[in-house]
Structure formats: C-alpha cells, structure tokens
Amino acid sequence: GAGVSQTPSNKVTEKGKYVELRCDPISGHTALYWYRQSLGQGPEFLIYFQGTGAADDSGLPNDRFFAVRPEGSVSTLKIQRTERGDSAVYLCASSEAGTSGPSTDTQYFGPGTRLTVL
Amino acid sequence: DQQVKQNSPSLSVQEGRISILNCDYTNSMFDYFLWYKKYPAEGPTFLISISSIKDKNEDGRFTVFLNKSAKHLSLHIVPSQPGDSAVYFCAASVMNRDDKIIFGKGTRLHILP
Numbered sequence: 709g710a711g712v713s714q715t716p717s718n719k720v721t722e723k724g725k726y727v728e729l730r731c732d733p734i735s736g737h738t739a740l741y742w743y744r745q746s747l748g749q750g751p752e753f754l755i756y757f758q759g760t761g762a763a764d765d766s767g768l769p770n771d772r773f774f775a776v777r778p779e780g781s782v783s784t785l786k787i788q789r790t791e792r793g794d795s796a797v798y799l800c801a802s803s804e805a806g807t808s809g810p811s812t813d814t815q816y817f818g819p820g821t822r823l824t825v826l
Numbered sequence: 827d828q829q830v831k832q833n834s835p836s837l838s839v840q841e842g843r844i845s846i847l848n849c850d851y852t853n854s855m856f857d858y859f860l861w862y863k864k865y866p867a868e869g870p871t872f873l874i875s876i877s878s879i880k881d882k883n884e885d886g887r888f889t890v891f892l893n894k895s896a897k898h899l900s901l902h903i904v905p906s907q908p909g910d911s912a913v914y915f916c917a918a919s920v921m922n923r924d925d926k927i928i929f930g931k932g933t934r935l936h937i938l939p
Binding site: 743749751752753756764766767801814815816817818819820 | 830832862867868869870871872875915917926927928929930931932
C-alpha cells in the first residue's frame with residue numbers, strides 16, 4: 709500500500725512569503741505528526757494530531773506556524789511571513805495510534821518537503 | 827539542550843564486522859527508545875525499539891541494548907552490510923503521555939568494502 713506522501717518535494721520561496729506544505733498520511737492512520745529537520749540535526753517535533761484535533765502543538769516555534777487536519781486525513785502545515793531560519797526539511801509521519809490514548813505505535817515518515825527561504 | 831545525544835557524527839566499519847552506534851539521554855522520564863535509519867532524500871524508517879522494562883531487544887542483525895542506570899543505549903549491527911550505510915537516529919519518548927519523539931542528531935554510518 710501507499711506510504712506517507714508529502715507535496716511539494718521542494719519549495720523555494722522568498723522571505724516574507726506564505727507557504728503551505730501538504731501531507732497525505734497512510735490510509736486509516738488516525739495520528740499524524742509534523743517534524744522539522746534542520747541541517748545537521750535530528751527531526752524536531754512540531755505538532756501532533758489525533759484525528760482532526762491538534763493533541764499537542766508545543767513544538768511549533770511561534771505563531772507564524774499553523775497546521776490543520778480538517779477531515780482527519782490530509783494535513784497542511786502553513787507558515788506565514790517566512791524567514792530564512794525556516795529553511796529546513798519538513799517531515800510528516802503517521803501512525804495507527806488509537807483514540808484510547810497515546811501508544812507506542814510505529815510512526816511512518818514521508819520523504820519530506822525541503823523548504824528554502826531566500 | 828539536547829535530551830538525546832549521539833556524540834559520534836560519523837562511523838566507518840568494515841563490511842562483515844560489527845557496527846556499534848551509541849546514544850545517551852538525559853531525561854529520566856523517557857521509557858521508550860527507538861532507532862530510525864535514514865537514506866538521503868527519504869524519510870526516517872523505523873528500525874527497532876526497546877521499552878525501559880527490558881535491557882535488550884533483538885531483531886535479526888540488529889540488537890538494541892539499554893542501560894537505564896547509565897542512561898545509555900546502543901545499537902549493534904552484525905554483520906554489517908553495504909546497505910546499512912545510512913544515517914541512524916536514536917530517539918526517545920515517554921509512554922502514556924504523548925507520542926512526541928525526541929530525536930538525537932544522528933550518526934552517519936559508512937560500511938567499507
């Protein structure tokens with residue numbers, strides 16, 4: 709079956725612009741996560757959705773970052789007034805995690821979107 | 827401050843030998859640990875995990891060892907194969923709180939022919 713897909717694979721934008729990054733999780737996965745990986749670093753947690761709601765958004769760096777998952781499937785990460793420091797690979801992951809609470813279900817990652825802010 | 831530390835940015839190992847990747851953590855609340863493998867232009871792929879109630883978990887050529895008192899874990903790959911060349915991320919989480927995974931910076935493993 710299809711894995712997690714992310715579009716676009718690459719995005720180049722200018723400082724101050726608005727960008728949207730899309731994630732299509734594995735079908736049936738209720739949990740969805742966004743991470744950001746800067747050069748030379750490991751993935752850094754941004755936000756976690758359980759169904760349609762953001763269960764934990766403590767990793768979002770500031771209010772320029774926002775994510776939605778309106779129908780509990782596809783998610784969009786939105787970045788306003790982009791800055792050069794936002795340049796990174798944005799990774800999305802999904803898992804089967806059930807609604808009864810957190811679990812250790814394996815998170816499956818997409819290939820990421822490489823965002824470059826000029 | 828890094829809660830999960832991988833102090834070796836890179837490691838080179840001869841094909842057929844054992845690869846040992848090390849990881850230290852500082853947060854004593856962590857009770858679930860994972861290793862992910864990443865090839866260029868791909869997302870991380872889950873490799874193996876261990877919960878804090880165990881000190882060893884084995885899956886084929888891969889074994890993870892956990893030393894809770896030292897807050898240290900290691901991944902052993904034996905025998906190492908060319909396809910094992912990748913970046914390996916150590917990661918940790920707290921079960922029953924949320925599924926947030928904290929990753930280390932990664933170790934790039936080169937398997938030499």
